[in-house]
Amino acid sequence: MNPWPEPSPQRTGCAPSPWVMLILCPVLSLLAVVWHGPWSMPVLAVVEGVLLVISRPGPRRLLRLAMACFWQIAVVTGLYCLRFGPQEWRGGLDVSLRLILVFVPGMLTIRMVPPAAFERILKRILPGNLPFVASCCLRFFPLLLERARIIHEAQVLRGARVLPRELLNPRNWPDAVSCIALPAVVQSVELATEIANSARARGFSMRGRRTSWPLNEEQRHAEAQSAAKESTR
Amino acid sequence: MTDQASATGLRDTLLVGFCALFLLVTKLALRLNLGIPGHAMFFTIFFLILPRAVTGRKLAATATGLAAGLASVLLGMGKGGPLLLLKFLFPSLCVDLAFLLFPGMGGSLLFCTLVGFVAAATRIVGVAVTDWLVGMDPAIIMAHAFIKTLGGALFGALGGLAAAPIIRKLKARGLLPQGR
Numbered sequence: 001m002n003p004w005p006e007p008s009p010q011r012t013g014c015a016p017s018p019w020v021m022l023i024l025c026p027v028l029s030l031l032a033v034v035w036h037g038p039w040s041m042p043v044l045a046v047v048e049g050v051l052l053v054i055s056r057p058g059p060r061r062l063l064r065l066a067m068a069c070f071w072q073i074a075v076v077t078g079l080y081c082l083r084f085g086p087q088e089w090r091g092g093l094d095v096s097l098r099l100i101l102v103f104v105p106g107m108l109t110i111r112m113v114p115p116a117a118f119e120r121i122l123k124r125i126l127p128g129n130l131p132f133v134a135s136c137c138l139r140f141f142p143l144l145l146e147r148a149r150i151i152h153e154a155q156v157l158r159g160a161r162v163l164p165r166e167l168l169n170p171r172n173w174p175d176a177v178s179c180i181a182l183p184a185v186v187q188s189v190e191l192a193t194e195i196a197n198s199a200r201a202r203g204f205s206m207r208g209r210r211t212s213w214p215l216n217e218e219q220r221h222a223e224a225q226s227a228a229k230e231s232t233r
Numbered sequence: 234m235t236d237q238a239s240a241t242g243l244r245d246t247l248l249v250g251f252c253a254l255f256l257l258v259t260k261l262a263l264r265l266n267l268g269i270p271g272h273a274m275f276f277t278i279f280f281l282i283l284p285r286a287v288t289g290r291k292l293a294a295t296a297t298g299l300a301a302g303l304a305s306v307l308l309g310m311g312k313g314g315p316l317l318l319l320k321f322l323f324p325s326l327c328v329d330l331a332f333l334l335f336p337g338m339g340g341s342l343l344f345c346t347l348v349g350f351v352a353a354a355t356r357i358v359g360v361a362v363t364d365w366l367v368g369m370d371p372a373i374i375m376a377h378a379f380i381k382t383l384g385g386a387l388f389g390a391l392g393g394l395a396a397a398p399i400i401r402k403l404k405a406r407g408l409l410p411q412g413r
Contacts, residue, residue, distance in 0.1 A: 102261060133243070137250030144251060173395075182399050188251050189244075189287060189408060196244035204243075 016054075018117040024051075025105035032101035041097060048104045055111045065107075069100050075164070115139045132204060136195055144191060148184045155179040245288035246296075253300035256280040260305065271353070271385025277321075278349040278392030281328045286339040286400045289410040291329065298325025319362060323355035324389070339409075340401035345393035353389020357382040 016024065032044055057065070073096040080092025115135050122131035155162055160179040161172040259276035280301075285294040302321030331348040338344040360378040365371070403409050 099261070130246075133246045133250055136247060137254055141251065141254050174398075177395050177398055178402075181395065182402055185283065185287070185399055185403065186408065188248060189403075192244045192247040192251065195247055196241070199243055 016112075018113040018121060021109055021113050022118070022121060025109040028105040029102050032098055032105075041094075041101070044101050048101060048108070051108050051112075052104065055108055057111070065104075072096050072100055110138065110142070129204075132199075136199075140191060140195060144184075144188060147187045147191075148180070151183045151187070152180055155183075245290055245293065248288055249284045249290075249293055249296050250300065252280045252284040253297045253304070256297065256301040257304050260301070271382070271388045274353045274356075274385040274388040275392040275395070277324065278328075278353055278389040279396050281325050281352065282339075282345060282348065282393060282396040283399070285328055285332050286396070287403065287409060291333060294325040294328040294332075295322070298322055317359075320356050320359035323358050324352040327352035327355050340397060340404050342394060342397045345397035345400070346390045347393070349393020349396070350386050350390035353392075354382055354386040356385055 028044060028048060031040065035044075073093065076096035076099065077089055077092035080088050080095070084091070115138075118138070119131050119135040122134055125131075126134065152162060161167075161169075161175050162179055166172045167176055256277060259280070260273055281294045281297055284290075284297045290296075298321040299318075302318040305321070306317050328348055331344075331351070332339065335344060357378045360381050361374050365374055400409070
């Protein structure tokens, strides 16, 4: 189940600014890992819940998220019970809820920060055209996960022994490598090639001068004027 | 740089980015305290060897490790704060060095297993530095670092073992750059 959302092309409703989201979300993830006080989980859950409501996820996305959380809790708690005995279910539940609190901010960032705004912010931090690459990777990663999920489903249907319970047996691991990992790597290569070719066709390149356009109207006007001047020379 | 070369460069950088993201996501997913030391090293080595073999770029593994390491430091994953970067940097440099010294060996099971083992074992430096900085007794540092690294090294070897057949199959289908 892929809970990662498609990024929204523009800011949703009363969403905080991209800058605030890009600082707030890593801080929330960090707090979910390092803050272990009795109030940590309720406080983080409330803050992330409010952000989730602001992002207006819609019933379908909420259902996907709920399913992903359910599986996460079931798998982690099950592993804890298997490893340490049934009395340790509380520890497993605690860890799985924390993991959800670590994941949700990243998901919200992708949902609430439009790719163009994300790239403009990254341009101030990263050198060269790396912001373009970074934002492309983040933008297309959900698609890659979705393709991997489809590959997994297709392989299960054709009888590969790659269901989670079957993967507990080490004898089925070679199946996972040849049936899931290999097609997923080929899909990654294909997707990267597609993106690179599309970018090249649109004048974006590793050594190009610009990979994002300013939103500011004055800057846009000045750029258009200078381009017009250059073309008339 | 020609347009074609630029597109290839962009494709390779994107692949490195994807691998770094996969590495980060698996690292996040494996933050379970199962009492098995170093189990996260399996995917770390797997996603360090793959971009190096698939792109054929000299510093692809280092770039993947650095990107994933920086993101881990920013997200506060693991113990050690900024020292976490060392734990990614040494294995990735080791992978790059091995592929530089023995080009074209990516499809070999033995080579990838050995590279995975040695690369994962280099984490001992990061662990020892962290122990030293927190003031651990020098006599205990090496023993502690050795115990902490051994499990990781075994899982690293497994990660290399999983990467080798994929590289071999990609090579057989002509999806890898020639001579890399």
